[in-house]
Amino acid sequence: MWSISDRRVPVNLLLRWGVFALACALLVRHLLAAQGTSTTVAGSVAWDLRTWAMLPVVVVLGAFNWWLESRKWKLLLRRIAPVDGMEAFRATLAGTAVGLITPNRTGEFLGRIAHLPSDVRSRAAFASIPGSVAQFAVTLVAGALGIALLTVSDNTLPWSGIFPVGYVLLPLALSIAIVLVLLFRPRWTRSLLLGPAFMRRFRSASVAMVAVQPGVARQVLALSMLRYGTFTLQFVLLLMVLAPELGVLSAWGAVPVVFLITSLVPTAMLTELGVRGSVAVALLVPLHAEAWHVVSASFVLWAVNLALPALMGAVILIVARVRRPVVLA
Secondary structure, eight states, rough: OOOTTTTTHHHHHHOOOOOOOHHHHHHHHHHHHHHHHHHHHHHHHHHOHHHHHHHEEEEEEHHHHHHHHHHHHHHHTTSSSSSOHHHHHHHHHHHHHHHTTSSTTTEEEHHHHTSSSSHHHHHHHTTTTHHHHHHHHHHHHHHHHHHHHHHHOOOTTTTTSSTTTHHHHHHHHHHHHHHHHHHHHHHHEEEEEEESGGGGGTTTHHHHHOOHHHHHHHHHHHHHHHHHHHHHHHHHHHHHHOOTTTTTTHHHHHHHHHHHHHHHHHOOHHHHHHHHHHHHHHHHHGTTTOHHHHHHHHHHHHIIIIHHHHHHHHHHHSSSSOOOOOOOO
């Protein structure tokens, strides 16, 4: 017999439809808000054959990006609820839909665990934490390298003339060390998470995070690095065709700094595009890029890497089967 009452099914479906409706509404709202700038953008960007030919490449890289993330998810679930590659990919897209409507995409794990039996969801949520920690570590390291590259190439940074670059790199180095310790010492991470009283009820489920072996953590870190390289390449390619005046070296140095700053700035729902666009403009315009060219590249990257997967994930949330544990009578 089923251990969960059928009354919960309508509630589950209602939540899924709610996520779908909210994600679609926010996407439409954002696109309508951007409609007023479309004429200016179209007139300022040379949408030639080279530009259109680059779009399929960026889309393929976007699919590869999310496939890598699904591999991380599958790897972290190996000891909890083994899933095949397609299940992991669908769950990752579903998580993107939920992440779209939560600050800094912190709710991605909710969409992912919805595909799992209810009795393992709490453990799966904790098992996903090393994946996020690894991705954040890579973002910090790449951002520090980007700052160093722009500094040695005598490029202007927003804080140039205010304080030395060491004031930025030293805290970054300390943060990188702390995050790497948290990744490879999951017991310490678990202790921090269980510090607040309301979190202690998850003590049993949080063991799943400690069960992540160092070898698995290294694989997750490697996948995070490959994934970071993929969406960095996407942004650089878009800048090369939409903002060719920037230069390849400046693009490779500035893009990681953009990702670093946007990962540290709190964003709610769809404000990430506005934040990333603003940060990209602030960093790239002093490097001789045209503002509208940068905005166009940021918008295309957002549409390919977040909006499209989130829309697909919202549909997956609706049609996915609700998996429930079976209890022997």
